[in-house]
Each structure stands twice: as C-alpha cells, then as structure tokens.
Amino acid sequence: xxxxxxxxxxxxxxxxxxxxxxxxxxxxxxxxxxxxxxxxxxxxxxxxxxxxxxxxxxxxxxxxxxxxxxxxxxxxxxxxxxxxxxxxxxxxxxxxxxxxxxxxxxxxxxxxxxxxxxxxxxxxxxxxxxxxxxxxxxxxxxxxxxxxxxxxxxxxxxxxxxxxxxxxxxxxxxxxxxxxxxxxxxxxxxxxxxxxxxxxxxxxxxxxxxxxxxxxxxxxxxxxxxxxxxxxxxxxxxxxxxxxxxxxxxxxxxxxxxxxxxxxxxxxxxxxxxxxxxxxxxxxxxxxxxxxxxxxxxxxxxxxxxxxxxxxxxxxxxxxxxxxxxxxxxxxxxxxxxxxxxxxxxxxxxxxxxxxxxxxxxxxxxxxxxxxxxxxxxxxxxxxxxxxxxxxxxxxxxxxxxxxxxxxxxxxxxxxxxxxxxxxxxxxxxxxxxxxxxxxxxxxxxxxxxxxxxxxxxxxxxxxxxxxxxxxxxxxxxxxxxxxxxxxxxxxxxxxxxxxxxxxxxxxxxxxxxxxxxxxxxxxxxxxxxxxxxxxxxxxxxxxxxxxxxxxxxxxxxxxxxxxxxxxxxxxxxxxxxxxxxxxxxxxxxxxxxxxxxxxxxxxxxxxxxxxxxxxxxxxxxxxxxxxxxxxxxxxxxxxxxxxxxxxxxxxxxxxxxxxxxxxxxxxxxxxxxxxxxxxxxxxxxxxxxxxxxxxxxxxxxxxxxxxxxxxxxxxxxxxxxxxxxxxxxxxxxxxxxxxxxxxxxxxxxxxxxxxxxxxxxxxxxxxxxxxxxxxxxxxxxxxxxxxxxxxxxxxxxxxxxxxxxxxxxxxxxxxxxxxxxxxxxxxxxxxx
Amino acid sequence: xxxxxxxxxxxxxxxxxxxxxxxxxxxxxxxxxxxxxxxxxxxxxxxxxxxxxxxxxxxxxxxxxxxxxxxxxxxxxxxxxxxxxxxxxxxxxxxxxxxxxxxxxxxxxxxxxxxxx
Numbered sequence: 001x002x003x004x005x006x007x008x009x010x011x012x013x014x015x016x017x018x019x020x021x022x023x024x025x026x027x028x029x030x031x032x033x034x035x036x037x038x039x040x041x042x043x044x045x046x047x048x049x050x051x052x053x054x055x056x057x058x059x060x061x062x063x064x065x066x067x068x069x070x071x072x073x074x075x076x077x078x079x080x081x082x083x084x085x086x087x088x089x090x091x092x093x094x095x096x097x098x099x100x101x102x103x104x105x106x107x108x109x110x111x112x113x114x115x116x117x118x119x120x121x122x123x124x125x126x127x128x129x130x131x132x133x134x135x136x137x138x139x140x141x142x143x144x145x146x147x148x149x150x151x152x153x154x155x156x157x158x159x160x161x162x163x164x165x166x167x168x169x170x171x172x173x174x175x176x177x178x179x180x181x182x183x184x185x186x187x188x189x190x191x192x193x194x195x196x197x198x199x200x201x202x203x204x205x206x207x208x209x210x211x212x213x214x215x216x217x218x219x220x221x222x223x224x225x226x227x228x229x230x231x232x233x234x235x236x237x238x239x240x241x242x243x244x245x246x247x248x249x250x251x252x253x254x255x256x257x258x259x260x261x262x263x264x265x266x267x268x269x270x271x272x273x274x275x276x277x278x279x280x281x282x283x284x285x286x287x288x289x290x291x292x293x294x295x296x297x298x299x300x301x302x303x304x305x306x307x308x309x310x311x312x313x314x315x316x317x318x319x320x321x322x323x324x325x326x327x328x329x330x331x332x333x334x335x336x337x338x339x340x341x342x343x344x345x346x347x348x349x350x351x352x353x354x355x356x357x358x359x360x361x362x363x364x365x366x367x368x369x370x371x372x373x374x375x376x377x378x379x380x381x382x383x384x385x386x387x388x389x390x391x392x393x394x395x396x397x398x399x400x401x402x403x404x405x406x407x408x409x410x411x412x413x414x415x416x417x418x419x420x421x422x423x424x425x426x427x428x429x430x431x432x433x434x435x436x437x438x439x440x441x442x443x444x445x446x447x448x449x450x451x452x453x454x455x456x457x458x459x460x461x462x463x464x465x466x467x468x469x470x471x472x473x474x475x476x477x478x479x480x481x482x483x484x485x486x487x488x489x490x491x492x493x494x495x496x497x498x499x500x501x502x503x504x505x506x507x508x509x510x511x512x513x514x515x516x517x518x519x520x521x522x523x524x525x526x527x528x529x530x531x532x533x534x535x536x537x538x539x540x541x542x543x544x545x546x547x548x549x550x551x552x553x554x555x556x557x558x559x560x561x562x563x564x565x566x567x568x569x570x571x572x573x574x575x576x577x578x579x580x581x582x583x584x585x586x587x588x589x590x591x592x593x594x595x596x597x598x599x600x601x602x603x604x605x606x607x608x609x610x611x612x613x614x615x616x617x618x619x620x621x622x623x624x625x626x627x628x629x630x631x632x633x634x635x636x637x638x639x640x641x642x643x644x645x646x647x648x649x650x651x652x653x654x655x656x657x658x659x660x661x662x663x664x665x666x667x668x669x670x671x672x673x674x675x676x677x678x679x680x681x682x683x684x685x686x687x688x689x690x691x692x693x694x695x696x697x698x699x700x701x702x703x704x705x706x707x708x709x710x711x712x713x714x715x716x717x718x719x720x721x722x723x724x725x726x727x728x729x730x731x732x733x734x735x736x737x738x739x740x741x742x743x744x745x746x747x748x749x750x751x752x753x754x755x756x757x758x759x760x761x762x763x764x765x766x767x768x769x770x771x772x773x774x775x776x777x778x779x780x781x782x783x784x785x786x787x788x789x790x791x792x793x794x795x796x797x798x799x800x801x802x803x804x805x806x807x808x809x810x811x812x813x814x815x816x817x818x819x820x821x822x823x824x825x826x827x828x829x830x831x832x833x
Numbered sequence: 834x835x836x837x838x839x840x841x842x843x844x845x846x847x848x849x850x851x852x853x854x855x856x857x858x859x860x861x862x863x864x865x866x867x868x869x870x871x872x873x874x875x876x877x878x879x880x881x882x883x884x885x886x887x888x889x890x891x892x893x894x895x896x897x898x899x900x901x902x903x904x905x906x907x908x909x910x911x912x913x914x915x916x917x918x919x920x921x922x923x924x925x926x927x928x929x930x931x932x933x934x935x936x937x938x939x940x941x942x943x944x945x946x947x948x949x950x
Contacts, residue, residue, distance in 0.1 A: 046860075047860075048919075051919075060857075060920050062851070062853055062855075065853065065860060066856060068860070205849050215849070218847050218849065218923045218924070222847070234879070234887075236850065236894070237849075239888075239890035239892045245888055246887075304887065307887050641851045641853075642852065652866075653856060653866055656866050657852055698881060699892075
C-alpha cells in the first residue's frame with residue numbers, strides 16, 4: 001500500500017512532475033490532499049490528483065484543480081513592496097529588493113524593541129493557513145514579542161474547542177474516526193464503521209476542518225454510516241435518505257445538547273459502567289440535564305420533541321462519532337456547547353473507541369515546537385501578554401493575547417501602546433477573523449509601522465500596510481502538512497516545491513531569515529534560528545524540517561518526500577493504557593483524572609461547572625423591545641467549495657461559482673418583505689449593515705436568514721474609502737465587539753437578530769457606527785431603542801478604558817458577576833493546539 | 834472512435850455539487866467554464882416530501898455532460914480515467930461501455946443515471 005518512492009519525475013516532453021500534499025496559501029486547512037504538479041518552462045501546466053494517496057485517492061477540490069490559474073494570476077504580488085505611511089490607503093506601492101526589505105524591517109523592529117519594549121510589537125495570524133504553525137514562532141522567537149493575536153472575537157475558532165477539550169477531557173483534539181490513521185483505511189481490522197456520525201454545527205464536505213477530509217463521510221455513507229445533522233439549515237448532507245436532521249434556532253446548541261442528554265438519562269440509555277469508571281460529577285450532571293426536558297428544549301430550539309428523542313436514541317448507540325464544528329466556538333454559550341458535546345460522547349461510552357471519537361495524544365512535532373519557541377521570551381516579557389491575567393481560562397490554554405482585549409488596547413493605548421503590527425496571513429478587515437471590523441480598521445491606522453504578508457493585495461494590506469512581503473503558493477515551497485496542527489496527527493505529508501514565481505518567501509523562510517538577521521538569543525543564550533544550516537532555502541528549509549522529524553520519527557525531510565504520506569497508526573482506548581496523562585497513569589489528563597461532566601476548573605474560574613443554556617443575547621427573545629424592528633435571527637459562515645473564507649475571489653474560474661454573496665431567505669419571509677430571487681437585500685441590526693443578494697430556499701426556517709462572510713470585491717477600486725468594497729457586504733459588522741462568554745471565549749458570530757429590506761443594488765450602503773455595548777450604551781439606547789436593562793455586562797471590570805466610560809454614562813448595563821479569578825496554583829494546563 | 838459505445842454513469846445520490854467535475858473538465862478541454870462547459874451540475878429540488886417529517890427530502894444534484902464531452906479519449910488512451918471520474922470528491926462517476934454501465938446501474942440501485950455524450 002506504500003506510495004511510490006519517486007516524488008519527482010521528468011516527462012518525455014521535458015516537463016517535470018512533482019508529488020506534493022496540499023495546504024496553503026491560498027487558504028485551506030491541513031487536509032493534505034495528494035496531487036502531482038507538472039511544470040514546463042516555468043509554468044504550472046497541470047494538476048492531477050494522486051491516486052496513491054491513502055485518503056484522497058486521486059480526488060481534488062476545485063481550489064486545487066485551479067492552481068494553474070492561481071499560481072500565475074495577475075492578482076498576485078510576487079515582489080516585496082513598501083509604501084510611505086502617509087500614503088496608506090492609496091495604491092502607491094513601490095517594489096523593493098529583499099536586502100532593502102530586511103534592512104528596513106529589522107531596523108524598525110530593533111528601534112521599537114529598544115524604545116518601547118518588544119511588547120509594543122503585535123503579530124496577527126489568520127485562520128487555517130500554514131501560517132497557523134509559524135505566526136507563533138514569528139512572534140515569540142523571531143521578533144521576541146509575547147503578543148500574538150488571533151483577532152476573532154472570543155477566539156471563536158478552534159481555540160475554544162481545544163481549551164474545553166483540555167479542561168473537560170484532558171486529551172488532544174477529538175476527531176471523528178474516518179480511519180485516516182491507517183494505510184489500509186476502512187479495511188484495517190481495528191477500525192469499526194461509525195453507525196452514526198453527528199455533524200454538529202459543521203458541514204465537513206465543504207469545510208474539511210482541521211484535516212478531516214470531508215468527503216470521507218460520503219465514503220462511510222456508502223459503507224453504511226448514517227449522518228445526523230444539527231444545523232439551523234437543512235443541508236444536502238442531512239437530506240440524504242436515512243440521515244437525520246435537528247434543525248435548530250441559531251445559537252441554541254447548548255439547549256439541544258442538554259435535551260439529548262435528558263432523553264438518554266430519562267430512558268436510561270447511558271453506558272453506566274463507563275461513566276462509573278471514567279467520569280467525574282455524574283450525579284450533578286444528571287440533576288442538571290433532567291431540568292432540560294424535551295418539551296422545554298423544543299420550545300427554545302424549535303426542534304420537534306419527537307425528533308429530539310429520535311436523535312438522542314441514535315446517539316446513545318455505539319459507535320457514534322460527533323464532528324463538532326465552528327458553531328461550537330462561535331457563541332457566548334459555546335463553552336457549554338463544547339462541554340455537553342464531550343459529555344454526550346462520554347456518557348454513551350464513545351470516547352476513543354473504534355468508530356467513536358478519536359482523541360489525540362499530547363501535542364507533537366511542529367504543533368509542539370511552535371509553542372516551545374516561547375522559551376525565547378523572558379518570563380517578565382511573557383507576563384505582559386495582553387489579557388493573560390484577566391482571562392486565565394483562555395491564556396492558560398492559548399498562547400495568544402485575548403482578542404477583544406487587544407482591540408481595546410489598540411483603541412485606548414492602555415495598559416501600553418502598540419507601535420508595530422505584523423499581519424501573517426490575515427485579512428481581518430474582510431473578515432472571517434474579527435467582529436466589528438470597522439473598529440479594527442480605525443485602530444490599525446494608529447500604528448507607526450505595519451508589515452503584511454500575503455498572496456494578493458487585500459483590503460487590510462491596502463488600508464494600513466507599510467511593507468508587503470509576498471508569499472509563495474502551496475505549489476511553490478517546501479513544508480510539512482500536519483493535520484490538526486499537531487493536536488491529533490492523522491498523518492504527515494511532504495509538501496514539495498514544484499516551481500517559484502517572482503521573489504516570494506514562505507512563512508518558515510521568513511521566520512528563519514529574519515531570525516538569523518535579528519540574531520535573537522533567548523534567556524538561555526541560544527538562538528532558535530541560527531541552527532538551521534545553509535544560506536539558501538533549498539538547504540535551510542529541509543534542514544529545519546529534518547530537525548523536526550528526526551528526533552520523534554527517525555527520518556529526515558528527504559525521506560518524508562519519498563514516503564509521501566506518513567500515517568502513524570492509532571491506539572484506541574488510550575485512557576485504559578496510561579497514554580493520555582503525563583504521569584503515565586490510566587485516565588485522562590484533567591484535574592480529577594476523569595472526564596469532567598462537572599468541571600472543577602470552570603468552577604474555580606467563576607463559571608458554572610455544569611453545562612447550561614443561555615438565550616442568544618441579541619435575539620427577539622432577549623430584546624423584546626426590538627423584536628418588531630429586528631424580527632429575524634441571522635446565521636452566517638457556511639462554507640462553499642470555491643473559496644476559503646475571504647480568499648479566492650480574484651480567480652475567475654472559482655468566482656464563476658458565486659459572483660456575489662447570497663442571503664438565504666425562506667420564500668414566505670421573502671414574500672412578506674417584497675423580496676424576490678436575485679434582489680439585493682440590506683441586512684441590518686443595531687451594530688451594522690451589509691448588502692447581499694437574495695436566494696430563496698425552503699431549507700431554512702422562515703424566522704432565520706443565512707448570510708455569507710468574508711466578502712470583498714477585488715475588481716473594485718482598492719483605495720480608501722472603498723477598499724475593494726470591503727464594507728459593502730461585510731456581515732461581521734453586525735456582530736458586536738466584546739460580547740463574549742464568561743471565560744473569554746465565544747462571540748455571537750452565528751446568532752444575532754436582524755431585519756431585511758430590498759434595495760436597488762450593491763452600492764449606496766450607509767455604514768453604521770459600530771457601537772460598543774458598554775462604552776456606547778447611551779447611544780445604543782438613544783439611536784436604537786435598546787433597553788439598557790437587557791444589556792448584560794460580563795466584562796467591564798477588566799476592559800481597558802471602560803471604567804472611565806461607565807462613569808459618565810446615564811444608562812448602565814446590568815452587571816453580571818463574571819467572577820474571573822486567577823488560575824488555581826500548581827496546575828500546568830498548557831494546551832498546544 | 835474506440836470509445837463509441839462508452840458512457841458515463843452517475844450515482845447521483847452522492848453528488849455533493851462540489852463542482853470538481855466541471856473544473857477538471859475545463860482544464861481537460863481547455864475551454865471557458867461559463868461559455869463552453871464540458872459538464873454541468875443541475876439541481877433537482879429541494880422538495881420537502883412530508884411537512885411533518887424533518888428527514889423526508891428529495892434534493893439531488895445531477896451532473897450532465899454537454900456536447901463537448903469527449904470522454905477524455907486521450908486520457909483513456911494513456912491508461913487513465915476521464916478527469917471527472919478521477920477527481921470527483923464523492924467518487925460517484927464511473928465510465929465504461931454502456932452495456933456494462935447498465936449492469937452497474939442495476940447493482941447500485943436507485944438514483945443513478947447513464948449518459949452517452
């Protein structure tokens with residue numbers, strides 16, 4: 001079953017074919033699809049799926065098939081550029097050499113470090129791309145700042161799930177079992193086919209999250225698995241014969257989970273033996289879930305009682321595997337959604353069994369290394385990380401700043417000023433990765449010096465960049481694909497450079513080359529970067545990867561190229577074998593050593609130790625005074641095959657499949673608003689407005705609309721104020737800043753109310769002020785009619801600049817004690833996600 | 834024409850509308866995706882068959898080759914599969930002589946189409 005050891009071959013026509021596995025840029029998750037790239041005369045002329053690849057077996061998505069267009073697109077930036085800070089927002093970029101780039105950027109870095117301290121430099125990372133491995137070492141080790149930020153409000157992507165996993169389950173990332181660990185896949189004698197795969201707030205076919213090849217679900221359906229969808233929309237996947245659907249109101253996932261648990265407990269379907277042996281807090285958990293009767297849950301989620309019972313009975317079987325999605329993270333109630341999800345798999349005995357929920361061992365390889373580069377920061381510098389003491393549940397698990405806190409710091413300059421920004425693959429003004437992006441835009445312009453790394457000119461780079469460092473595509477550099485960023489390594493794949501256009505540098509090349517020039521030694525006196533040998537990328541890059549693989553796996557990067565795809569195999573029921581805890585004892589790496597149905601740490605941090613449901617904070621139910629004005633619930637963020645979030649919109653073959661963003665509306669609702677298929681629609685709520693094109697579908701509830709995220713128009717004027725039309729369809733402007741869960745996780749990206757109206761076209765939108773729910777509450781009351789007694793304040797006690805604002809306010813929000821207290825001493829909870 | 838009696842079989846209950854066949858074909862034919870596609874994916878439904886049953890839906894995507902489809906004759910000559918068959922994310926396309934495809938259709942069951950471009 002092993003792959004051919006030949007990974008590069010010359011063809012009779014003089015072209016050269018190179019085998020590789022896919023990641024990014026442009027964006028994708030580490031799914032590692034196998035492909036052969038054929039290059040002739042410096043041009044990528046063919047992409048062919050690699051049939052020997054055990055997981056994708058020759059299959060490719062359209063973003064990979066379209067690489068010949070992408071690699072040679074006129075949209076790409078392939079030389080470094082600079083622009084005078086006084087020309088920000090104008091297309092006045094000037095090509096420069098790499099020598100000048102290094103001198104300019106290193107000079108600035110050293111100046112800010114010496115003058116204001118290294119913490120005055122802030123690195124931003126985006127989502128999914130390979131940069132997720134490298135933006136941490138870029139900050140910690142190359143630039144030596146403790147401040148690296150994933151700007152999504154409430155860290156609402158992957159991080160919350162990883163953190164919850166660490167606190168509740170004490171293991172690496174949990175993933176469904178699709179037999180990816182094994183060369184012989186579904187034929188492996190240890191593997192068992194899941195009876196049901198539950199896609200909860202996740203549609204893996206298009207999203208392929210974290211390294212799960214989505215169409216493996218189709219493979220398993222052909223073998224007999226059934227899919228259960230928990231989603232506000234009926235999806236094509238849920239509509240397959242024999243599959244089931246829990247179509248719920250956006251943001252009510254915790255309630256549906258508690259309702260499912262209620263049915264399992266009431267009907268005594270749980271695996272009591274497993275619970276007695278491996279779970280903590282069963283009695284308290286049972287008492288809690290008994291409060292959530294199917295009737296009550298049906299009322300708040302809109303799911304029929306009988307359907308809740310039908311799904312619960314299925315989920316109590318074995319083996320069942322839950323694919324938990326982004327929706328878990330994107331809610332202030334998301335910590336509880338994550339908690340109940342793991343609890344459901346635990347009480348049914350589905351954890352780490354064949355066909356169940358496979359958990360990763362402690363982090364490995366690059367996933368581990370990127371966090372270990374923290375050694376290059378002195379402890380006092382590490383303590384300056386923004387928001388780390390205020391949000392221990394986040395900062396104990398994540399190595400970043402707190403994102404919402406970071407925006408407050410940029411806006412107020414408290415507790416200290418940020419002077420330099422470095423965007424490593426993040427276009428967070430056309431988000432995906434931020435709430436209230438207009439506020440981020442204004443805050444970025446305060447910085448003295450801004451570096452942007454990307455593939456094309458983005459609205460973010462155009463708005464605030466001073467130096468642009470161009471990236472090579474996935475076809476153009478050497479690297480390793482590691483699924484789940486090392487937290488549950490299904491496989492490692494070799495990424496091989498087939499060609500290189502222009503003068504670009506990959507993320508790891510930037511880390512090493514800047515690292516060597518800045519010549520930083522950490523507190524231990526050693527430099528992370530000077531150890532990689534060679535002056536050219538064909539030397540120091542393979543050496544870097546060899547130094548990652550050799551100690552753990554015993555082979556170097558060149559051998560990985562020949563292996564192609566390295567699948568490590570998998571050990572089931574690791575908790576029985578002492579493979580999850582650092583002390584080697586059986587059990588889980590939690591405080592109690594058990595799966596915590598009752599969380600000792602949530603309790604210590606002032607959060608409810610048991611899962612509970614909280615009504616979405618900006619819904620017709622929580623703000624009845626606005627129910628007439630904003631009667632619909634808005635969901636957003638569903639993925640499509642032709643794009644990765646805000647990317648790919650400048651490539652015609654891919655844009656072909658979606659020219660403009662669409663808002664999905666039920667035909668009855670559309671009729672009530674006088675909206676027809678294809679009409680432009682303006683969506684509005686107290687925080688913002690956006691325009692998208694109507695698509696009428698019966699697969700959405702008449703009380704819900706679904707909008708697209710990440711839209712900007714590369715074909716439009718790029719200069720300020722238009723910025724490629726980045727504000728016209730920008731749905732994240734409807735999501736409030738800093739309205740997140742108590743522990744600091746989860747923003748309501750997918751569950752805010754809205755109104756809709758027909759408009760003439762895309763142009764003419766009046767941008768709304770992005771009100772702060774605390775600082776601007778007086779205005780929200782006056783302009784929007786918000787009842788201040790219904791605005792809850794969870795976070796003002798430690799938000800920079802809020803105390804002063806509250807003093808002058810007539811209207812004050814209702815204070816909700818968040819009880820954030822320091823982490824219990826003596827615990828080491830470092831998550832390496 | 835060596836492939837005179839060949840056709841394509843679509844086990845379309847599994848077609849996820851991933852568009853892979855369309856883009857794979859575009860690169861094979863070196864043609865314009867919008868103006869001269871070699872294959873397109875059509876949509877049937879979604880129809881909610883029973884308002885009281887959340888799971889009763891009829892909703893399918895059905896790939897249909899156009900007049901430009903040449904069954905990737907040059908790829909077949911080189912011992913490869915047609916590009917859409919090779920790359921389809923759902924592996925729901927097969928190719929071969931029509932009589933063999935008819936037998937396959939019987940084995941596969943419902944929601945299957947055979948098209949001879």
